[in-house]
Amino acid sequence: MGDKYLSTSELPFCKGCGHHLVARNTEKALEAIGLNPLDVILVTDIGCHGIIDRKFHTHTVHGLHGRSVALAAGITLGLNNPSKKVIVYIGDGGATIGLQHLIEAAHRNFDMTVIIHNNMLYGMTGGQASGLTPCGFKTTTSPEGKPYSGYDLCRKANNVGASYARRIIGTGDYSGHLAEAFETEGFSLLEVMEICPSYGVKFNPDRKLTEIIEQADLKVKLYSNQIRKRYQVHLRDNPISLFKEKNEIEIEFHSELKDTFSLILSGSAGGGVQLATELFAQAAIASGLDVSKKGNYPVTVGTGFSSSDIIVSPDPILFTGVKDPDVVIIVSKDGLEHCRAVIERMKNGLLIIDENIDTPITGAEVLKHDFHGIAGARSAALYALFFYLHRNPVIPVDALVSALGKSGISDKVDLDMLLNFKIE
């Protein structure tokens, strides 16, 4: 071997550690495939294996404990180039921490080869048991032997769709298997079984690696699925500006409004409160006013209250909070509960409330109307806005009618009903 992929100098591992062989066999496999070192990106995890990056002449990325597979996923997706080879070196400890990343990469078939240096314990951080430590194996945290089994990662990866997952004993020349994995499209996994010469041998002096693997029922073999296409991120050739989908609003109406005006409309989820107030906001813009519209609703958007704060003003609106609204419109009990504190605080202004709801304590003038009975649950909010504008056209009724007409929902509502007020 020359100095093409791996520095010929000494490797930084303990005598007898299988990590030496992973590096040497990687070099041999790359040589066999004939990849240019700069077409290879080696991503290393935290652990003894991770200090090898300085010896490689490939691109190298040395990240965090357990996260290297996710980091490599970003790299391989970013490169999106099957002629590049992304290789991940990770230990059994890192694999335990980043199990979700591994499963995700195998399942989505990210184009990479992950080589797990499985010496059955966390070597760098003190020899404790990992999720891959087999039952009975002694470590610093399981001096009597680990009381439960470890994960069979090859089987797991195979279960979620990895094209290629192979367990090998980390002795001798296994570069052929590495080359095979490197040349597999999509995700490939190699689990190299090793025994740590420091902790593993110290705690389990009379056990052989092959016997440990056999007792743990870890099969030394290839687990294969049908080769699938590597995962690619869809690239939009011409991403569409977000402004494109927004209707330019022309000023076609005139409002007589002299001061800032604020309104809260509050009802129940599914009652069209957000849509009604959005139409109101569009109508306000079309009337030459500045507007702010805020929706409030619980995290469960399909149930409970749905409320909206609207401010309209002939001058630019700076502060968008509504502490003392001029008008509160309540179209359901949920809406009332959400706004009760505000309503009780009102010393003046107007409360418009559905006549089927008990009037709360308030200093505001109260108007009641049968919104639900006349318009139904879905249209009560919009109907209530028309009801208010009919009494006090802060924006022209026609502006709201026009916004409704442009909204694409006008055929779902009965405009005659919305505009038909028999107010004494």
Added chain:
Amino acid sequence: MILANGSMLIIEALAKAGGDIFIGYPITPANSLYQYGIQRFPMSLAAPDEITTLQWMAGFSATGKLPVTATSFPGLALMIESINMAYMMELPMVIALVQRFGPSTGTATCGAQGDLLLINGLISGGYPVPTFCISSMDDCWDISASAASAAVELRTPVFLLTSKEMVMPLRGYDISSLSEIDPVSYSYHDDDRKYVPYEPGNNLVPGFLPVGNEKHQTRLTASTHDRNGILQHTTKEALANTTRLQGKILKNLPEFTFHELDEEDADTVIVSFGITSPAARRAVRTLRKNGVSVSHLIAKTLFPVPSLYIDTIRNYRRVVVAEENQNGQFRQILFGVSGREGVTGVNTIGRMITPEEIIEEVTGDGR
């Protein structure tokens, strides 16, 4: 005129500024940024969680793509280790942080400005992450674009700091007056000299070359490393490299210092940022109408704190810092825990600060 929210402007600006990919996991109140980001960018990826988000972003960034995400405190908490990694590797990315009311999961649908102390100390060792704060709909456009430039030009993750009430409300907005945004350009190391991944350039920023390029070896390392990206304990060169991480940002900060200073011959200055700025603007207008002289500093580059702010506020007997948190975090950062005489705050939790509260603080005696 269109009806739009701040999220739409932010995402459109970041996409125009050269954001290549939006990666994220949805969280209230950053959801609209997420939804717009997923549909607007040339590429998008829905990640299963925030740790994965940041790692995928770092990977994309290593290949020369500019990634963007949006989150709120609970997501940020998961990202912190990975942000430190990207900071150490010097990988450009934009993290929009929409603050919400904490602690912990707090109230998802309630705004706040409670993450300043965290962001200011997010990097172990206290190294600054450039943090830009949005105080108006216009800023959603301009400051977002500047954040993208800062990330690429300084080779660093940056924060675009905002809060619920800045990105969610729908506003009437005139998009015809928006300035053009040019996409950021990466300056790649492009001579035949050996590429040294962490060799400081003229402005202390190392030249960039993506992993996978066929000309030079690129090394990226999250641990303490020398100029070659080789892990070191505490060699002189490695320490100098770590020191440079702060140096490069401080050195180039003047170029990325954004603020508004509305000064009068007054003895009081109001300091606001983000969601308190619109209220403070209103307060200033009302105060002046009533014959009260007052100045107003709107901080848009929050961290590292530009010395210009310190020099400005030093000239005022009274400084009123308006921020939506309990403990006056920006005030603490500006004046230390001991503060100084004449410095007071207007603080709320669980609701926006009103213009009236700022007026009251200014016209009061400042205790």
